[in-house]
Every structure is written in C-alpha cells, then in structure tokens.
Amino acid sequence: xxxxxxxxxxxxxxxxxxxxxxxxxxxxxxxxxxxxxxxxxxxxxxxxxxxxxxxxxxxxxxxxxxxxxxxxxxxxxxxxxxxxxxxxxxxxxxxxxxxxxxxxxxxxxxxxxxxxxxxxxxxxxxxxxxxxxxxxxxxxxxxxxxxxxxxxxxxxxxxxxxxxxxxxxxxxxxxxxxxxxxxxxxxxxxxxxxxxxxxxxxxxxxxxxxxxxxxxxxxxxxxxxxxxxxxxxxxxxxxxxxxxxxxxxxxxxxxxxxxxxxxxxxxxxxxxxxxxxxxxxxxxxxxxxxxxxxxxxxxxxxxxxxxxxxxxxxxxxxxxxxxxxxxxxxxxxxxxxxxxxxxxxxxxxxxxxxxxxxxxxxxxxxxxxxxxxxxxxxxxxxxxxxxxxxxxxxxxxxxxxxxxxxxxxxxxxxxxxxxxxxxxxxxxxxxxxxxxxxxxxxxxxxxxxxxxxxxxxxxxxxxxxxxxxxxxxxxxxxxxxxxxxxxxxxxxxxxxxxxxxxxxxxxxxxxxxxxxxxxxxxxxxxxxxxxxxxxxxxxxxxxxxxxxxxxxxxxxxxxxxxxxxxxxxxxxxxxxxxxxxxxxxxxxxxxxxxxxxxxxxxxxxxxxxxxxxxxxxxxxxxxxxxxxxxxxxxxxxxxxxxxxxxxxxxxxxxxxxxxxxxxxxxxxxxxxxxxxxxxxxxxxxxxxxxxxxxxxxxxxxxxxxxxxxxxx
Numbered sequence: 001x002x003x004x005x006x007x008x009x010x011x012x013x014x015x016x017x018x019x020x021x022x023x024x025x026x027x028x029x030x031x032x033x034x035x036x037x038x039x040x041x042x043x044x045x046x047x048x049x050x051x052x053x054x055x056x057x058x059x060x061x062x063x064x065x066x067x068x069x070x071x072x073x074x075x076x077x078x079x080x081x082x083x084x085x086x087x088x089x090x091x092x093x094x095x096x097x098x099x100x101x102x103x104x105x106x107x108x109x110x111x112x113x114x115x116x117x118x119x120x121x122x123x124x125x126x127x128x129x130x131x132x133x134x135x136x137x138x139x140x141x142x143x144x145x146x147x148x149x150x151x152x153x154x155x156x157x158x159x160x161x162x163x164x165x166x167x168x169x170x171x172x173x174x175x176x177x178x179x180x181x182x183x184x185x186x187x188x189x190x191x192x193x194x195x196x197x198x199x200x201x202x203x204x205x206x207x208x209x210x211x212x213x214x215x216x217x218x219x220x221x222x223x224x225x226x227x228x229x230x231x232x233x234x235x236x237x238x239x240x241x242x243x244x245x246x247x248x249x250x251x252x253x254x255x256x257x258x259x260x261x262x263x264x265x266x267x268x269x270x271x272x273x274x275x276x277x278x279x280x281x282x283x284x285x286x287x288x289x290x291x292x293x294x295x296x297x298x299x300x301x302x303x304x305x306x307x308x309x310x311x312x313x314x315x316x317x318x319x320x321x322x323x324x325x326x327x328x329x330x331x332x333x334x335x336x337x338x339x340x341x342x343x344x345x346x347x348x349x350x351x352x353x354x355x356x357x358x359x360x361x362x363x364x365x366x367x368x369x370x371x372x373x374x375x376x377x378x379x380x381x382x383x384x385x386x387x388x389x390x391x392x393x394x395x396x397x398x399x400x401x402x403x404x405x406x407x408x409x410x411x412x413x414x415x416x417x418x419x420x421x422x423x424x425x426x427x428x429x430x431x432x433x434x435x436x437x438x439x440x441x442x443x444x445x446x447x448x449x450x451x452x453x454x455x456x457x458x459x460x461x462x463x464x465x466x467x468x469x470x471x472x473x474x475x476x477x478x479x480x481x482x483x484x485x486x487x488x489x490x491x492x493x494x495x496x497x498x499x500x501x502x503x504x505x506x507x508x509x510x511x512x513x514x515x516x517x518x519x520x521x522x523x524x525x526x527x528x529x530x531x532x533x534x535x536x537x538x539x540x541x542x543x544x545x546x547x548x549x550x551x552x553x554x555x556x557x558x559x560x561x562x563x564x565x566x567x568x569x570x571x572x573x574x575x576x577x578x579x580x581x582x583x584x585x586x587x588x589x590x591x592x593x594x595x596x597x598x599x600x601x602x603x604x605x606x607x608x609x610x611x612x613x614x615x616x617x618x619x620x621x622x623x624x625x626x627x628x629x630x631x632x633x634x635x636x637x638x639x640x641x642x643x644x645x646x647x648x649x650x651x652x653x654x655x656x657x658x659x660x661x662x663x664x665x666x667x668x669x670x671x672x673x674x675x676x677x678x679x680x681x682x683x684x685x686x687x688x689x690x691x692x693x694x695x696x697x698x699x700x701x702x703x704x705x706x707x708x709x710x711x712x
C-alpha cells in the first residue's frame with residue numbers, strides 16, 4: 001500500500017510526501033512485520049526516516065496499544081506485536097523525514113489480509129516430444145486467494161546462472177535448460193489482487209536433463225502392451241543408436257521405433273504382476289552407457305513377494321520382523337491387519353481361516369478397516385519390525401507398490417508371532433571329552449519361549465577351520481547330548497542352537513562357542529621325540545634353532561596330552577621354560593656356548609617324567625660317517641652308510657631330508673620342507689618309502705647321535 005502525508009507548511013509542489021508500506025503476518029500471528037520505503041528512494045538516497053507504528057483494537061487495554069518505532073535511511077523494517085484474539089485493528093503511522101514530521105490517517109486492516117502465503121508444493125515436470133520442459137506445481141492447501149508466482153532456477157554450485165520468471169499460472173515452459181547440468185528449481189507465490197509479501201521459496205527440486213520418458217509411469221495389465229518414449233537431451237546421442245533395457249536386460253530391437261533424431265520409442269508386454277524399470281541407454285562398444293533416469297512400469301495383479309516373518313525373543317515379546325523380496329527400486333508400503341486371537345473358542349487360528357476368506361484376500365477384496373502400516377512408512381527397504389503385537393494372535397500381511405494405484409500388490413500371508421518365533425540361543429554351555437571317546441555336553445535353555453524346544457549341536461576340533469569342518473549332531477529333545485568322537489584327547493569347539501519342538505518356527509542363532517575340556521586321570525608318561533634345525537643369523541649375533549616334533553603316539557586315553565613344556569638350561573645356570581600348544585615346530589634364539597633343551601608333555605594333572613633332551617655345544621664337529629649312499633626308484637629311496645669308528649657306540653641316528661616341490665604358477669620355482677626320522681644305533685641300511693612324484697627332489701643327510709650326551 002502507499003501512504004501519502006500532508007505537510008501544510010510546504011509549497012504546493014512538495015506538500016505531499018508518500019511512503020510504500022508492505023505488511024504481513026508471521027505464521028503464528030505473533031507479530032506484524034512492515035517494510036517501509038520512500039517511493040522515490042533509490043540506492044543512493046540519504047533521506048533519514050523515522051516511523052512509529054501503533055495498533056488500536058478492541059482487545060487493547062486503555063493506554064496499552066502496541067507500539068513500535070524504527071529508523072533508517074531510505075527504507076526500514078518494523079515489527080509490532082498483535083493480540084492473539086485480534087481480527088481487525090487500526091494502524092496509525094507517524095514519524096519524520098529529515099526532522100520534518102509526518103502523520104497519516106488511520107487505516108482499518110483485517111488480519112486475514114496480511115497472511116503471508118505458504119510456498120507452493122508438488123513441483124514436477126513433463127517433457128514434450130520436441131524436448132520442451134514444462135514445470136508444474138500446486139498451491140499450498142491453505143491458500144484461499146488467487147496467486148501469481150515466481151520461479152527461479154540455476155545450475156547447482158553455480159548460482160551466478162540464476163534465472164527468475166514471473167507467471168500468473170501454476171506452470172511454465174523452460175526452454176533454456178541444457179544437457180549436463182544439475183538444476184535447482186524453486187517457486188514462490190504472492191496474492192494476486194492484494195500483493196503483499198512473497199511466500200518463502202518452495203523446497204528445492206533437483207533436475208538433471210539426460211533422458212526423459214513419456215510417460216514416466218505406466219500402469220498396465222499382464223499381457224497388455226505399453227509404449228514409452230525416450231527424449232534424448234544429449235545432442236551427442238542419436239535415437240537410432242539407443243538400446244532399451246527392461247530390468248537391466250536388453251530388449252530386442254524389433255520392439256524399437258525411431259520417432260525422430262532425438263526421440264526413440266519401445267513397446268513392451270508385461271507377463272507377470274509387479275514393478276519393472278525401463279531404461280534408454282547408448283551402445284558403448286561391448287557395454288552400455290545409461291542415465292540414472294528410468295521409466296516405471298506397474299503391472300496390475302498379485303505377485304509373490306516371498307514374505308517371511310520372524311519373532312525374535314531377544315528383542316521384545318511383542319515384536320515381529322518381516323522380510324520380503326521386491327523389484328529393484330520399487331517403493332512399497334508394508335501393510336498388516338489383526339485377524340483374531342486364540343485359544344479363544346470364538347476366534348480362529350491362522351491355519352483355520354476359511355478358504356473363502358483367504359481367496360477374497362488373494363483377490364484384493366478385503367476391507368481396509370483396521371489396516372495398519374509399517375512404522376517406517378513407504379520406502380525401498382526390504383524388512384520391517386512390527387511392535388505392540390499379541391503373541392497368540394493372527395495377522396494378515398502384504399505389500400502395496402507405491403505408484404500402482406493400489407492395484408499392484410503382493411499375495412497376502414497369514415502369520416502368527418507364536419508360530420514364527422526365533423528363540424534366544426541356549427547359554428551356559430559346558431563340554432567334556434571322556435576316555436571312552438564321548439564328547440559330553442550340557443546347556444541351559446532360554447527363558448522364552450515357554451513351549452518345548454529341540455536342539456542341534458555342532459562341534460569341530462579346536463585346531464581345525466570351523467567354517468569348513470563343523471559336524472552337526474541332533475536334533476535332540478533334552479538340553480544335553482553325548483557324541484562319539486575319534487580322539488578322546490582332542491579339545492573341541494562346541495555350539496548349540498534351538499527351535500520349537502513341534503510346529504513352525506525358526507532356529508535360534510548359534511550360542512557362544514565353548515572349548516571342551518579333556519578328562520585325564522593320570523599325567524602323561526613321556527614327552528615327544530624331537531629334532532632340531534640350525535640356521536645362523538646373518539649378523540652372527542645369535543643362532544635360530546627350530547625344534548621339529550614327532551606326533552605323540554596314541555597312548556592310554558587316561559593320559560591325554562594337552563600341551564608341551566620346553567625347558568631351557570643355558571651356560572651360566574640360566575633356566576626358563578615355555579608352554580606351547582601341540583604342534584610340529586618351535587623356534588628360539590641360541591646365544592650361549594652350551595644350551596640344553598628338554599621337552600615334556602603335560603595335561604591338567606601334571607607333566608611327563610620320561611623326556612627327550614638335546615644339548616647344543618658351540619665346538620667343531622668331527623667327521624663320523626665314512627660314506628653315505630642313496631638309491632631311489634618310483635616309490636622308495638634305499639639309504640646305506642658306514643661309520644669312521646664304532647667307538648663310542650652311537651645312541652641313535654637321525655636321517656634328515658628336504659623335499660623340494662615345484663610351486664604352482666611360479667615358473668618352476670621350488671619350495672622345500674624339512675622331514676626327519678630317528679633310526680636305532682645298530683641300523684646301517686634303511687628304506688624310506690613315500691608317494692614321490694616326478695617333480696620331487698630329495699636331499700639326504702645322516703646325523704650320528706652320541707649315546708653319552710645325546711649330542712649330534
């Protein structure tokens with residue numbers, strides 16, 4: 001509005017002074033905001049303006065009318081508080097311009113005239129076959145007056161490309177958009193007959209022009225044909241070169257049609273109900289270059305979404321999680337409805353719902369009364385957790401594909417939480433391996449569910465790869481099991497799970513792993529036989545010694561060996577020990593002049609009393625073997641040797657060899673593994689028979705072990 005002030009003492013030509021005033025209400029009607037400007041002021045104006053706003057209404061108390069005073073150069077913004085019950089009021093504007101007083105007549109204003117419009121909603125666009133982009137929008141549901149609009153658009157991150165258009169209808173054709181940019185589009189509105197403040201800008205709409213589809217969505221029926229046009233905004237693409245794809249699979253060219261150089265069409269026939277994606281791509285050698293945009297094809301009918309529901313007792317007693325399959329990029333709503341509870345005699349269990357009711361549900365004819373939706377709302381997710389359910393109730397669940405006008409939906413499934421329980425896993429698992437080759441296990445059943453459970457046990461030797469070697473035992477109906485195993489001296493990793501004993505339901509997760517204990521009534525009698533491999537350090541500061549162990553022979557099951565103890569005694573009186581697991585080798589640093597090693601077996605009751613030992617001495621070794629021969633055939637190697645002297649008598653011989661095998665894929669390179677064998681002191685000939693191959697190379701060495709110190 002424009003207010004003109006009468007200044008009586010001024011000449012006739014400058015007696016009147018006018019201000020442009022634009023006022024509007026905040027959303028909550030707490031304040032009225034006014035923007036006041038001299039109607040002839042420009043950016044260089046230095047006119048100093050002081051304005052006082054006063055509201056007079058019937059709800060104002062005597063002498064308590066709301067007032068606000070503001071000042072500025074050329075233009076100012078003022079705010080004055082309203083009473084919540086005000087429907088109309090009088091606005092009194094007074095002030096001064098460059099110290100000359102101003103006074104305007106009272107203005108009677110209705111509150112409804114000052115409401116600031118809400119921004120438009122539902123921005124969307126369509127494309128013509130000529131490539132023209134037409135933007136459309138809707139007025140806010142609260143709008144009650146005719147409006148005009150402003151639309152602005154710019155390339156994201158390049159606001160200097162901003163374009164603004166004014167229109168008086170809720171659509172506009174944009175012909176200046178180009179391929180490659182991602183545009184941001186917004187619209188705002190203003191009352192047409194009483195132009196007050198503009199609304200805020202709408203939520204941004206993002207648009208990337210690559211390929212547009214006409215129509216963007218198709219609703220069809222199984223067996224019917226549907227035609228979709230693809231408009232190419234990229235002038236580097238030609239309609240004759242495009243490839244159409246349905247759900248990622250190439251459609252035969254016989255279904256294409258070239259409309260013009262920039263438009264291609266395809267005709268498809270849907271076979272089954274559901275949701276499909278249709279994309280227009282460019283052939284790119286042996287591959288395809290596709291845009292993100294795609295057309296949506298909805299085919300009416302009921303499809304199988306393979307809905308499965310599971311009540312997880314670890315979460316909540318009143319919750320159930322349902323999962324399903326769906327087409328890629330489909331937005332779905334997951335719906336469910338309470339059908340009744342049991343064991344009431346008046347209400348049926350899920351299995352007892354009459355065939356007629358199930359048939360009506362499959363035909364989509366059920367009433368929508370009482371239908372509830374997944375709390376997550378519609379989306380592209382594939383599971384939903386429902387809470388607040390009754391464990392002993394029956395529910396009908398199904399999917400509705402958004403955009404399918406309620407005609408594209410899944411077959412309904414009838415489920416009951418109690419029939420689909422996934423229990424918590426058992427706990428407090430214990431396991432013992434007994435001398436009679438029995439693995440005995442016990443566990444504690446979960447607190448819920450309350451009905452009878454069945455169990456499965458899986459076990460594997462603790463040194464094996466569990467994922468590949470698990471063995472399953474069961475199901476059993478009691479919370480214990482006894483399993484026969486081959487070796488009573490082996491520890492086993494054990495896990496157990498459970499499910500409902502009768503009826504439907506799910507297996508629980510496997511319980512936490514437990515390593516079994518091995519029962520022994522006596523300590524081991526003897527330690528393992530072992531040999532050594534010596535390797536000098538390059539710097540000469542120490543020597544690496546690797547002990548190679550022979551497997552401990554199967555002995556009395558009451559003397560199981562669970563590990564080894566390596567006892568070190570070095571020059572200077574130093575003594576220490578290492579506890580190691582059962583294995584094939586053990587490495588340590590040898591730094592002293594004399595180092596003696598003793599290896600003992602142990603279990604929970606103690607260590608072995610009869611053990612092998614080995615003494616390492618840093619001194620030149622004398623030649624003991626006069627000659628050594630090896631003759632090989634396809635399966636065996638014959639070894640023979642003679643000693644320089646038979647005195648002193650040897651304690652034993654050790655035959656050591658290296659097996660060299662070609663490593664696959666490494667151009668004939670060889671990898672070696674050390675093998676060894678202890679031979680009695682009277683032996684001078686020996687045959688070593690193995691599964692040799694043509695690629696096997698053997699390097700043999702014979703060591704003489706003296707009887708008086710066990711020293712090689």
